[in-house]
Amino acid sequence: MWISHPDILYINNVFNILVLHGTAAGEQGQPNGDRVQRSPRGAASRQILPAMAQRPWRRTGLKHPSLLALVVLLALALLALSYLPSPPTGDHGRAPLPHVAPAPPAPASLLLAPRPRRDVAVTPCGDKSPSQGAKRHRGKGRRLREQGAPMPSPCVDQPCRWGGSPQEDRLCFGETVPPWLSEDDIQKMELLAHGQVVSKRRVPAHGQVLRIRLHADGDTQPASPGEDCGDGRCGLIKRSTDLYEVVAFHLDRILGLNRSLPAVARRFSSPILPYSYTNGAPRPLIWWAPDIQHLEDTNNDQNSCALGWLQYQEMLRSHNVAPVAGDTACASIQRGEWGRLALFDFLLQVHDRLDRYCCGFEPDASEPCVEEMLHEKCRNPSELFLVHILVRRSAPSRLVFIDNAGRPQQPEAKLNFRLLEGIDSFPETAVATLRSGCLAHRLLKSLYRDQELWESQGGAAGLWPLLQVLERRGQILLQYLQEHNLTVVRDTLH
Numbered sequence: 001m002w003i004s005h006p007d008i009l010y011i012n013n014v015f016n017i018l019v020l021h022g023t024a025a026g027e028q029g030q031p032n033g034d035r036v037q038r039s040p041r042g043a044a045s046r047q048i049l050p051a052m053a054q055r056p057w058r059r060t061g062l063k064h065p066s067l068l069a070l071v072v073l074l075a076l077a078l079l080a081l082s083y084l085p086s087p088p089t090g091d092h093g094r095a096p097l098p099h100v101a102p103a104p105p106a107p108a109s110l111l112l113a114p115r116p117r118r119d120v121a122v123t124p125c126g127d128k129s130p131s132q133g134a135k136r137h138r139g140k141g142r143r144l145r146e147q148g149a150p151m152p153s154p155c156v157d158q159p160c161r162w163g164g165s166p167q168e169d170r171l172c173f174g175e176t177v178p179p180w181l182s183e184d185d186i187q188k189m190e191l192l193a194h195g196q197v198v199s200k201r202r203v204p205a206h207g208q209v210l211r212i213r214l215h216a217d218g219d220t221q222p223a224s225p226g227e228d229c230g231d232g233r234c235g236l237i238k239r240s241t242d243l244y245e246v247v248a249f250h251l252d253r254i255l256g257l258n259r260s261l262p263a264v265a266r267r268f269s270s271p272i273l274p275y276s277y278t279n280g281a282p283r284p285l286i287w288w289a290p291d292i293q294h295l296e297d298t299n300n301d302q303n304s305c306a307l308g309w310l311q312y313q314e315m316l317r318s319h320n321v322a323p324v325a326g327d328t329a330c331a332s333i334q335r336g337e338w339g340r341l342a343l344f345d346f347l348l349q350v351h352d353r354l355d356r357y358c359c360g361f362e363p364d365a366s367e368p369c370v371e372e373m374l375h376e377k378c379r380n381p382s383e384l385f386l387v388h389i390l391v392r393r394s395a396p397s398r399l400v401f402i403d404n405a406g407r408p409q410q411p412e413a414k415l416n417f418r419l420l421e422g423i424d425s426f427p428e429t430a431v432a433t434l435r436s437g438c439l440a441h442r443l444l445k446s447l448y449r450d451q452e453l454w455e456s457q458g459g460a461a462g463l464w465p466l467l468q469v470l471e472r473r474g475q476i477l478l479q480y481l482q483e484h485n486l487t488v489v490r491d492t493l494h
Helices: 005-029 065-083 130-147 166-173 183-194 244-254 309-318 336-348 375-379 428-436 439-447 451-456 459-483
Strands: 035-038 044-047 196-203 206-215 234-237 263-266 283-287 390-392 395-400 425-427 487-489
Touching: 166 459, 183 263, 183 283, 244 263, 244 283, 244 336, 244 439, 263 451, 336 395, 336 425, 336 459, 425 428, 428 439, 428 459, 428 487, 439 459, 451 459
Parallel strands: 425 487
Antiparallel strands: 035 044, 196 206, 206 234, 234 283, 263 283, 390 395
């Protein structure tokens, strides 16, 4: 510690004041006369000593020199304390953060990473708070530039604060219905979320899936359990671990694909349903499309047309619409549909449609494709077939995306790029959304419409890790487009 010249002068002034004060006290307490002083040999001799020649500790009236030293040292100590920094109040000199109760646990299908603190302000467009996130944001951009990936544009959507309270979330996300959700989407979501369950039916070859019939309060027709689902008032209840399908539906609408079926999260309490469906856990409920075409072959009824991998690749290379002669269902599918499907499946890492054999990555031993010995067929491409290639009778030129649960936990090292093989163009609206940097923000705004999912996952803070995974995969896909010089085509069919 260094003491400046003014501080030395200050100490000297304090000392002089103490001396003068002590001198006055000494003069009042002793007679102004002769003093007796012994000689060095011990002989006493009277000497007249002038006042200025007296010892300083006698002049001050103090009884011992150590007391004066203590006063000076105390003054120095007080001055030194004024130069010391304020003591730390937490780890590494920072004040400890207030304790925040953790958000309720999420199902394993959606839990990707530790949830961020609910009291941290994070703008939903991907920008972090200025004081804490700017450095991390620049670091992420540096990594993307080093990899050659195109940088996303700053999100032009109005940022807002979320995670503080339900009122703030409502102001941030619930002002208006997102424009990518149509009126028909909203009506179907209302039916799925609030319709009364009037009947149930098992779906063949799908043990944990129930098809239920619903009756809305505003329906003019009475509820009839015996009716089929031709009027569009049915839904499929799936496993609670398939809640990712609800996110997939909103992703499909935000990207402008419009190929998946409406889906909501719902807790069931109807006595009609088995107990395992009414135990309080939210499950995805998918709208049942009554006019989906299915092959009559019971071994291949999850397709509208039979399509092998080699035929699919040949169709993409030759720009031919009909991969199979005489197959009217496949012949009616527009070429641009395959680009939509590949983009959607890559973001969600859905393998069942284009790569159910897991040929595009090294699967774990617990993967169904390994347990069912499907992965071994990758050595013979002629034995590989596509699954869930479906169309509706009302729109035979458009694919229908079903079973979209995907793999939110799939690591980047195992991303399946085989899903993109043969695709040379992607839809313009979807690519523009990925480039905008607003995918995560728009997903939050859209998912807020599903309050059951929102609350079960801990709100925006609980969903944020999942949305960051989708945002990151979108940037990887943009990098793939750039490296392979792929084109973007205007959407001509909706």
